[in-house]
Amino acid sequence: MKQNEAGVIVKVAGPLVVARNVPNAKMYDVVRVSGEKLIGEIIEIHKDKASIQVYEDTAGLGPGDPVYTTGAPLSIELGPGLLESIYDGIQRPLDQIKILSGDYITRGVEAPGLNREKSWNFAPAVRAGDKLSAGDIIGTVQETPIVVHKVMVPPGKSGQVTKIEGGAKKVTDIVCVLKDGDTIHELTMMQKWPVRIARPYLEKLVPEMPLITGQRVVDAFFPVAKGGTACVPGPFGSGKTVIQHQLAKWADAEIVIFVGCGERGNEMTDVLIEFPELKDPKSGEPLMKRTVLIANTSNMPVAARECSIYTGITIAEYFRDMGYSVAIMADSTSRWAEALREMSGRLEEMPGEEGYPAYLGSRVAGYYERAGRVKCLGSDHREGALTAIGAVSPPGGDLSEPVTQNTLRVVKVFWGLDANLAYARHFPAINWLTSYSLYTDMVDNYINENVAPDWSLLRKEAMRLLQLEAELQEMVRLVGLDALSAQDRLILEGAKSIREDFLHQGAFDPDDAYTTIKKQYLMLQTVLSFYYEGLKALTAGIEIRELLTLPVRTNIARAKFIKEAALDTFTSINQDLKQQIALLVKKQETLKEALNA
């Protein structure tokens, strides 16, 4: 490359490099820095100086080193081969990097996002002569046993098919040619898309289906909709990552994108080891077959961390465009915000709250707004949904900090994690009093229609008991348990049973980790019927003490371990409960009669 085609570095400060006279510098264009061709992105232009955030370690760079422009914004490759991959923040496959550079990530390694060598069996879905518009499906590839990859006409292109070819194809082979007036579009199975721009759709729709996660506290109390947004803030050790992993494992989304953003390396390894082994409850295939992982661990370059959530959501949007229900989990968005803060500090921008840049709120909102249920591009008007779930790691567990607050402003579901619950090993440590979901009514309707008509009644009743419990606890703290009426004691016991026997769920127990809605309903019903039957017994004059020692209570407590195949067990538990209480009442009556006589 000739000297005059390159800019020259004048300043290096950590991941920030300032270069002079970068030819055709445009905001957010990708540049290649120094002889090693490190990848960077222009994030500020000041006269002839461009500030560049470099996605790799900048040690060894110095003034005088060249900077080359590519003239294109940061884009990723979309096509068959995404699933089962693990990428870094700028879509370089980590398994390829390991082959190229060994156990440690060295810089300047280049590897394409999609495997160029692998052939896929492309099955055309259109014929020569068909008129296609952007988003239309030209053919399919069975990417994994559970996912059919739909190859689409990229946004902005349309025309009449002049040639279409099926069979074994590589991602770069031309499979379809479109003629649009005088222009000819040659389509491959791969398209590129700039990560910072949301992929287009026809129309946004309001979510109307729950995302069933198998997590009882989530599905029953704080459900999230397909196409909805949720956040999980909590101090360290409260189980954010376990919840994110549980959702990634069990949520009934067709595609799952998991972004490890500035988190632990071992956690990504855990996912990498576990997901290929875990079976999807519906298809029986390994979960990895529907998963894409983005790993930018905390010790990897900070600028690439900033980018990783955009890479993730762009891949998610791409699958949504095929008409799938996609869920993206980002763990943790706080680390992403910190990366923003670090770059902002190095740019010497005026800081907003706690040193975060003033545009933090709009960036957060911009990210979550890319979620949603949409009518996709394409003439078949298929629908796709993208659910975004973000973990937030507030410093010191203080929810008033800027990242949490900006997130709460845009998301519809808040799962507030509670350190005290975590200390008592109540997992998932989602606090039932502070959390909320704005989708409950919609989800209630859905479950009432599809599972049981009295679902919403049970749910509201359970919530009421938990609320009452909190109030009564205050009183107990002042006056002691003995001062409570028998009815109030029963409320406490009922609420305790909801907490321990329903809400508490072991992520590592094979029978307990995932609960179907049907079983959730039965569990909730059983737990509540103890309260209702107990209430009747109390009116009949039974002592609360006797109710609390009923043998059936042990069975209720162990109901969570009942296998999905043996749900009849609940009927017998309910029968036992009624029988045992009836026995108490009968004994009481005989006693009364004896006294009267």
Add this chain to the structure above:
Amino acid sequence: MLKEYRTVTEVAGPLVIVEKITNVKYEELVEIEIGPGVYRRGKVLEITEDKALVQMFENTQGIDPAGSTAKFLGKVMQFPVSKDILGRVFSGSGRVIDKGPDIIPDKLLNINGSPLNPFARDYPNDFIQTGISTIDAMNTLVRGQKLPIFSGSGLPHAKIAAQIARHAKVISEGAGDFAVVFAAMGITFEEAQFFIDDFKRTGAIERSVLFLNLADDPAIERVATPRLALTAAEYLAFDLDMHVLVILTDLTNYCEALREVSAARKEIPGRRGYPGYLYTDLATLYERAGRIKGKPGSITQIPILTMPEDDITHPIPDLTGYITEGQIILSRDLHRKGIYPPINVLPSLSRLKDKGIGPGKTREDHAGVMNQLFAAYARGKQAKELAVILGEAALSEDDQKFAKFSDAFEDTYVRQGENEDRTITESLTLGWKLLSMLPVAELKRVKEEHIKKYMPAGGGE
């Protein structure tokens, strides 16, 4: 021939500015000669045009801008490693200080290391038995984990760390080659000497590498100390296939040194004056623990930090907790009650425990016993709090049992001798003995078949 610059223009705290430089690179190592034969080292922190901002690794005392020469060495800071580093003592900036010969290097390694590819990592799942019940049974340590001790001034964290170093073993197989890398950052001579004496007494010193930056050594040297230690650890673990236990103490002093550099650079501070990149910086230390696929060695880290005013929301413990795989928290209350080790089990956590326990690793009932002990102790503590206000008579019958349980738990389970090396079976058996104080209907976290199998006779009515 390296250029020598006589253009040192500014010295401010740990920072030095050299002007009119050419061809200097970011992160390059700098050597400043402040007098005949006296050298101080630093690295390039920022370069703007022909001006380099240098962060010194060593004391800036005595630097006279006019009389100093700066040499840019064209490489980043490296540490010479070979098998001979075992048994040696280095200063906080990596110089030999045990009067022995210099190390003849097998390799020169960049002290910053490189990020380990998550794809190359092997998941830590070998149970390490430390001999301490509250760790082994309840907050299990596994090989390749980073598990910090959150302590406070005056608490016996040093004793606990030394005890772990002494007793730690993997029970599933032969011990393998074991080594300890110890990095002291700003701790007192006495505390450092305690570790050295303990290592000497047990003979561990032969298998140890020590890096000492004591309280009276220059604070800025501390920024390099843990990196040197981890470089040595990586060499021992992944080149020499050893199982390395790294003890870093005290991280609070390290972070303070970092803050000093940041303040000198006039950076916009994050919380409590610590730099905004403290999380990333700490991550580059902690994430160097782990195992690599296909390599037998491992690095297990036990960083120790003292929480200022025992405040766990302070940025140092807070950010540490977000990076490390759990934490062991010491409690001043337990310490006052005379209980050693004063490990506060409720907020303590080992995130990797679930992968290191269970059948084939420890015992089938381990997970259940652990969860039950946690839940019961939490309930007992709650009951006791209630009893403080209302008197014990106001507690329900069950709650009284739980309160009694929590006392017994602290007294016999948490408390153990400094040289008492409990096996995991002993710890679990003791756990069952304590659980037998409680009504069996309340034992919801343990499986029924395990109750039948392990509950001592006469327990749990």
